[in-house]
Amino acid sequence: MNKVELSKIVNKIFTNYGLSKSHAKISTDALINAELVGAYGHGLSRLKMYCDRIKKKVINPKPKIKIKKISKSISLIDANDSIGFVAADLAIKQSIENAKKTGIGLVAVKNSGHYGLSGYYAEQAVKKNLITMIYTNAPPAVAPHGSLKSLFGTNPICFGTPSGYKAPFILDTSISMINRGKIRVAARNNKKIPQGVALDKNGKPTTDPKKALEGVQLPIAGYRGSGLAWMVDILSGVLTGGNHAGKVKDPFDDFTGPQNIGHLFIVFKSNLFVKNYKVRIKKNIKIVKKLPKIKSVKNIVYPGENKLNRFKSNLKKNINVSYNIKKDLDLLLS
């Protein structure tokens, strides 16, 4: 389907469900962007979930969001159970404002929800020559090292910086062996997931996405990844006043209350300590890219490079709307 046409439909659905014009636009843009960068698990496959949560009053379509200034650099946003996109958009903008004034911005968000891709917000900061680190927690998916039960979310670690090249350097990595969204997409499409990335509810390895969703995703790198997931839960949940320690509700399955996800945004100027940051980072990337490669590799790519290529290529095409998504759209429009 044509991108503009699809945007109009999604936007109409969001406003029909009670979102303000500006909130509907922010949310639509985020969903369409996820489709364009090929992160389908964060795209249209989630639209019905958001609408269901609004309908069941666990997302507040007309939130009274409060921004509390802690210092010139530091702010706390109480998102009042808004759709996550709106809270995250506000938070990155506030972080950027704080960083522009004082060199560094630290913004915590509580009472928020799933906001899609951290990298999407990182790009906003990077476009203004800022460096950013973004953390969010998520519903239980990954078992802490040594445990049989999932508790940590896929808790992404996101880092963005100007690169000196066209594509910004955006690392946006889950600490789970597999993205939960990807498992959902596999489940929707009746496809298998790779081996070694998940266990079923009894602790046995599985390639069945439905069993994996009931079971446990494995963290990257054993105790190291488990520690990183724990760090993200602390930074985005414990610190901010958000839910943590496995209390974030699964947005698809649990409508007993708002998610109260927490996020943390750190943004700072890239030229705080050196005058020629862009020259330095460009040189850094150039040196890495010129290293001798293993046989199967044509180009060494930096994080964010492939994403921009996918985005550019997808911009020229229509967005593929699967049968299930089409059904969702029709239902939500009716």
Added chain:
Amino acid sequence: MNKVELSKIVNKIFTNYGLSKSHAKISTDALINAELVGAYGHGLSRLKMYCDRIKKKVINPKPKIKIKKISKSISLIDANDSIGFVAADLAIKQSIENAKKTGIGLVAVKNSGHYGLSGYYAEQAVKKNLITMIYTNAPPAVAPHGSLKSLFGTNPICFGTPSGYKAPFILDTSISMINRGKIRVAARNNKKIPQGVALDKNGKPTTDPKKALEGVQLPIAGYRGSGLAWMVDILSGVLTGGNHAGKVKDPFDDFTGPQNIGHLFIVFKSNLFVKNYKVRIKKNIKIVKKLPKIKSVKNIVYPGENKLNRFKSNLKKNINVSYNIKKDLDLLLS
């Protein structure tokens, strides 16, 4: 050997090599601490290296360290090729001071050297109820994803927070499958290293630590770990004015100039956004620890917990001084 006695010897060696009393004490304390927490690769096995570098004038024993105030929250330290311990000690203290004044401290360090364990400095901040994130780069050891040549250092990611328990929560994780220090210790003691953690210089898997030191260490989690290593190189090298992109010299092998390692210290108050941070983090940890465990696991531990236990247990004992270390001490005292 008795801890006090050994400290005196190391201290005497450092002052003999030209360090001031206070710099010798800072450096000695860091080395002895590494022994006590069982991080032998960062302990006495490095003493001779530091002294050799001072002798060859690539560590400056009498540095004129400059601290430049960028804002109330942000400082840049030019360590003037000091021994890394001294630069890092100054940096964490400056970060703490900035954070206490404004809520957040960001301190970059350039022209520094290897400073041992990030977690050692994190503990200083955590003792004052602060949260900290510390990054440093290191000589080439890990191959970027897709490359045949090592370029990233083992580039640790360190995160520390008060835990509400006796042991602070200190995550101090290398992004390498194995710590370079551990490979060195294995090489010194003619022991093998595990499989799957390193390649020799021709790209073949090896368990020979000497071949691994000439070759490539593997990053954790493939492209994800490679991205994290790259992030650390950018934050600690590109941003600060330090060396980066594989330019940090190996302190053991390359005496052609100072290392010019960069570090980045982020410190902020734990109660910026919630009043009861300690209660929240304690509850978080308690919930994780109470999860059902896999059969072989007795306790789920949080990062830093085992380290404190090792420290306490080792405090009661003498420090084991191997034949090679004894030889170093005798040589350096003569």
